[in-house]
Amino acid sequence: AQSVAQPEDQVNVAEGNPLTVKCTYSVSGNPYLFWYVQYPNRGLQFLLKYITGDNLVKGSYGFEAEFNKSQTSFHLKKPSALVSDSALYFCAVRDWGGDKLIFGTGTRLQVFP
Amino acid sequence: DTEVTQTPKHLVMGMTNKKSLKCEQHMGHRAMYWYKQKAKKPPELMFVYSYEKLSINESVPSRFSPECPNSSLLNLHLHALQPEDSALYLCASSPSLTGEGYEQYFGPGTRLTVT
Numbered sequence: 001a002q003s004v005a006q007p008e009d010q011v012n013v014a015e016g017n018p019l020t021v022k023c024t025y026s027v028s029g030n031p032y033l034f035w036y037v038q039y040p041n042r043g044l045q046f047l048l049k050y051i052t053g054d055n056l057v058k059g060s061y062g063f064e065a066e067f068n069k070s071q072t073s074f075h076l077k078k079p080s081a082l083v084s085d086s087a088l089y090f091c092a093v094r095d096w097g098g099d100k101l102i103f104g105t106g107t108r109l110q111v112f113p
Numbered sequence: 114d115t116e117v118t119q120t121p122k123h124l125v126m127g128m129t130n131k132k133s134l135k136c137e138q139h140m141g142h143r144a145m146y147w148y149k150q151k152a153k154k155p156p157e158l159m160f161v162y163s164y165e166k167l168s169i170n171e172s173v174p175s176r177f178s179p180e181c182p183n184s185s186l187l188n189l190h191l192h193a194l195q196p197e198d199s200a201l202y203l204c205a206s207s208p209s210l211t212g213e214g215y216e217q218y219f220g221p222g223t224r225l226t227v228t
Contacts, residue, residue: 034214034216036219042221042222043203043219043220044203044205044219045219046217049214049216050214051213051214098211099169099210099211100161104155105154106155
């Protein structure tokens with residue numbers, strides 16, 4: 001069965017500092033991995049995805065994520081956080097041939113000025 | 114254009130009302146989804162349409178009835194809802210249901226309140 005874990009309910013970081021939002025996954029085959037961001041009372045916005053190839057994936061708004069197969073992780077990173085990055089972040093996985101996107105429980109990112 | 118639109122943005126309905134939520138996309142996507150999301154929780158999949166046919170029904174109560182009139186439109190008909198059905202209802206679309214790792218594009222959602 002597929003599953004995704006986001007071990008931190010909330011991550012706090014000062015503006016200008018690097019940020020990391022953690023995600024680990026479990027699938028039976030090769031994973032497709034996604035990060036989404038959700039601002040209050042809005043839909044989910046796609047940030048980036050890993051399908052195959054380079055382990056470092058670059059996405060929207062300066063975010064990037066590193067795929068680590070041995071650790072089954074796909075952590076979201078940004079070199080310098082902005083207050084406007086404060087939002088709810090969801091990691092999601094689908095295995096090859098699967099028809100459903102499995103979401104993690106979400107991590108609230110709070111960036112302080 | 115990577116936009117999924119949803120109407121209305123907000124809906125308040127009584128438990129005896131009948132209402133519908135609408136979703137539209139013009140990206141040529143052949144898979145469309147309905148999700149329910151409670152506050153600070155991940156979206157929960159409700160229904161999936163693939164090539165205008167219902168592909169997945171996640172054991173959703175019959176008071177929710179989906180409809181896909183054409184490849185661009187997705188409706189969710191609501192009848193005799195309960196207060197616990199109050200949530201943000203999200204529509205999404207993707208080029209196809211399986212195969213390559215296509216991302217899903219989400220609409221802004223309809224905030225539903227059942228009184």
